[in-house]
Amino acid sequence: MDLSLIIMQLFSGIALGAVLVITALGLTIVFGMLGVVNFAHGALFMIGAYAGLYLASLTGSFWWGLLLAPVLVGAFGMLIEFVLVRRLYGRSIDDPLLLTFGLSYILVEGVRIVFGSDGIPFPTPSQLIGVVDLGVGFFPKYRLFVIALVAVVLLVLWLMLEKTRVGLIVRAGARDPQIMRVLGVDIGKVWLAIFGLGVGLAALGGVLAGPMRSVNPEMGTLVLAEAFVVTVIGGLGSIVGAVVAGLMVGICISMVALFAPEMATIVMFALMAAVLLVRPQGLFGLKGRA
Amino acid sequence: MPVYETKSYETKSRPAGLSRRTAVMGLSAGIAALAMPRLGRAADDTIRIGFPTPLTGPFAAEARDQVKCAELAVKLVNDKGGIAGRKVELLVRDDKLNAGEAATRTLELIEKDKVHAVVGALSSAVQLAVNEVTRARGVIYVSISQSDTINEAKDFSKYTFHEALNPHMTTAAVARQTIKKGMKVAHLVADYAYGHEMLRGFKRAQAAIGAESVGEILHPFGAADYSTFMPRLMSLRPDVLCISNFGRDQANAIKQAVDFGIKQQMKIVVPVILHNQRLAVGPDVFEGVVGGANYYWGLESQNKTAAEFNKAFRAANGGAIPTDYGAYGYSGVGSLLQAMQAAGGTDTDKVVAALEGLQYDLTKGPQHYRKCDHQSVQSVLVLESKKKSAMANENDLFAIVANDPGADEMLRSCSELGHAT
Structure with a gap:
């Protein structure tokens, strides 16, 4: 086994991890701030891919699809929060879970009715077709772009949460919404925005995955499971946890694929089990939460 | 852990929640009944x-x-x-x-x-x-x-x-058109019965032709990402890559292989080339991929x-x-x-x-x-996916490379299958 192959494998793992991070991020933010386990996350990922594809073909440019789909689907997410999820705050955690679970079925079935149950081609943007020579092997340009974009999104998110006044309110709201209300902050608006952000991130993941996988109504099912595994490993509600766990899972899958390829899917669940045995709250989770 | 919490909540008595849950259950049962109507048996002799x-x-x-x-x-x-x-x-x-x-x-x-x-x-x-x-x-x-x-x-x-x-007759027909003596062949195989049977078929066919197997990678059934298998497949430097999987696995595996530039290095061959999956990923990705088929509408010309x-x-x-x-x-x-x-x-x-x-x-x-x-x-068909510029219309997906007429010799003998002869 030569070194260049292992380096290539490491790279594939990071690229895979980048997609996992972006999908887990929305899930963990919504849980961390709102205490809502969004089971429709995978379906909204799928909606994002379809929206991106539709907008890209409408405008003739992948880039408009990439920009507009997360915004529009995020707005749709806010509508979901405003009309449905909002009514269930303060109840047990399984109420919004059931609601979003049902919603995911409706969304998948809706897409089947509108776009059909067959896969639809989502062409890679022409600027990103082809491979780059990394010195140790060739790697698709598009996947490099995904790594870079996810890094930028993470940076923006971090700056927003840590360095702005809005971020301060959001973080405080996650700790103690009651006090925030007393201090005169309309926490309902904050939650609306956070839910929209979470859904928008799911949609962004969907658009990014489009040119790598076939776009079909069931594409979110597996993604939901993966996002949950990453979120649980990282610690429910922890953004840093989602990033670290996403990359960890990606690299683990990739390394296992090299030595025992048929175990490539199982390994992520094994990793989750191992982490939970040692740290039941996940790597970066807070004790007593979740 | 949310799982445990969920359980503890269920033990709480909440009349509103209970009735809603019952309503949801009743509703879904109703929908299920609507979705699967028991058709009245018009006559008993149907x-x-x-x-x-x-x-x-x-x-x-x-x-x-x-x-x-x-x-x-x-x-x-x-x-x-x-x-x-x-x-x-x-x-x-x-x-x-x-x-x-x-x-x-x-x-x-x-x-x-x-x-x-x-x-x-x-x-x-x-x-x-x-x-x-x-x-x-x-x-x-x-x-x-x-x-x-x-x-x-x-x-x-x-x-x-x-x-x-069956996999035996399909892989034999495909291998005859794509694998030559002395070639190196790598396999990417879905890890379940279909993949295993196709792999067995290809290996038997390539042994008969005199080609060499340089590697076999089993992938989990239903995987969405194949990127982690690509560096290894490329390092094997085969002449032909046989991808033995089905449905969306085929579309995703071929699409990602093409992203990695695999087609510039080797020929992609599949046991069964699927009409719907070719539609799902487009002509550029499938261009030049060869696979077997039981039927293709274009057969109507002959x-x-x-x-x-x-x-x-x-x-x-x-x-x-x-x-x-x-x-x-x-x-x-x-x-x-x-x-x-x-x-x-x-x-x-x-x-x-x-x-x-x-x-x-x-x-x-x-x-x-x-x-x-x-x-x-x-008969067994062997098809090659056409490039976009060669398609006469949107249904013109494949060129018919071979149409081997049906014959008992295509099958393994009755005695090999364990039947009394």
């Missing part, structure tokens, strides 16, 4: 054919075509007055691509719906589960999905018929039966064309109905005898079920 197929899941596109074609076969017979004056009814059930689900649905079809025969399934593992149920109850089963083992003595019964191609089948399908489906796995639905149900016609009814032993003696030509030329193992002897 001939009922059970048709389990994975309407949901990664093979849904292929399954839907199977249903359309099976319905067409039934309609054409009913239009001509049915069988011995009896109407034929197709009872379609979703097996969810799950062996347990398929066995349950099949059992229901036999015990509750009193079907006279079963046709269907779209996975090598699921068809074996259906076959377990049907052979134990002495019901005829015509399988329309690829499998080698279903014909072997261990799984075979006199009620078991296999209308689909085959009269294909032209007639296409015409009937177009008329029934608003001008659409039938696809590969769809054609199995048509010939599987069609051959069974022809045998029932010949037997004058549904008496199982008589229909079995009629199927064994049947010479049928429904989609692409003469076919018959071999007596010892009930495998349908039929």
Whole structure:
């Protein structure tokens, strides 16, 4: 086994991890701030891919699809929060879970009715077709772009949460919404925005995955499971946890694929089990939460 | 952990939640009842054919075509007055691509719906589960999905018929067109019955040709990402890469292989090239990929039966064309109905005898079920995906590289399968 192959494998793992991070991020933010386990996350990922594809073909440019789909689907997410999820705050955690679970079925079935149950081609943007020579092997340009974009999104998110006044309110709201209300902050608006952000991130993941996988109504099912595994490993509600766990899972899958390829899917669940045995709250989770 | 919390909440008494939950359950039961209406049995003498197929899941596109074609076969017979004056009814059930689900649905079809025969399934593992149920109850089963083992003595019964191609004959035909003596071949294989059987077929074919296997990578069934297998496949430096998987796995694996520039280094070959998956990822990705097929609509230019089948399908489906796995639905149900016609009814032993003696030509030329193992002897197509500029219209997906006429020599011998000869 030569070194260049292992380096290539490491790279594939990071690229895979980048997609996992972006999908887990929305899930963990919504849980961390709102205490809502969004089971429709995978379906909204799928909606994002379809929206991106539709907008890209409408405008003739992948880039408009990439920009507009997360915004529009995020707005749709806010509508979901405003009309449905909002009514269930303060109840047990399984109420919004059931609601979003049902919603995911409706969304998948809706897409089947509108776009059909067959896969639809989502062409890679022409600027990103082809491979780059990394010195140790060739790697698709598009996947490099995904790594870079996810890094930028993470940076923006971090700056927003840590360095702005809005971020301060959001973080405080996650700790103690009651006090925030007393201090005169309309926490309902904050939650609306956070839910929209979470859904928008799911949609962004969907658009990014489009040119790598076939776009079909069931594409979110597996993604939901993966996002949950990453979120649980990282610690429910922890953004840093989602990033670290996403990359960890990606690299683990990739390394296992090299030595025992048929175990490539199982390994992520094994990793989750191992982490939970040692740290039941996940790597970066807070004790007593979740 | 949310899981534990969820449980603890359920023990709390919350009347509102409880009643809502009950309402939801009642509602979903109501919807389920609406979705699966128990059709009133118009007359007791209706001939009922059970048709389990994975309407949901990664093979849904292929399954839907199977249903359309099976319905067409039934309609054409009913239009001509049915069988011995009896109407034929197709009872379609979703097996969810799950062996347990398929066995349950099949059992229901036999015990509750009193079907006279079963046709269907779209996975090598699921068809074996259906076959377990049907052979134990002495019901005829015509399988329309690829499998080698279903014909072997261990799984075979006199009620078991296999209308689909099998991996042995498919891979041999594909290998003949793509693999030359001295070539290096790598395999990316779905880790379940279908992949294993195709791999076995390819290895046998390449050994006969004199090609060398440089690596075999098994991937988990239903994987969405194949990027982690690509560096290793490229480092093996093969001349040919055989990707033995099915449905969306095929589309995703080929798409990602092309992203990694694999086509510049080696030829991509698949045992079965799928019409719907080619549509799902587009011509540029599939360009130059070679694979086997039981049917391709373009056969109509050289085959009269294909032209007639296409015409009937177009008329029934608003001008659409039938696809590969769809054609199995048509010939599987069609051959069974022809045998029932010949037997004058549904008496199982008589229909079995009629199927064994049947010479049928429904989609692409003469076919018959071999007596010892009930495998349908039929032609095998080898197709190459066309590049976009070479397509005459949007349905012009493939060029026909070879059309090997059906012959008993294509199959493994009866004695090799463990049947008394």
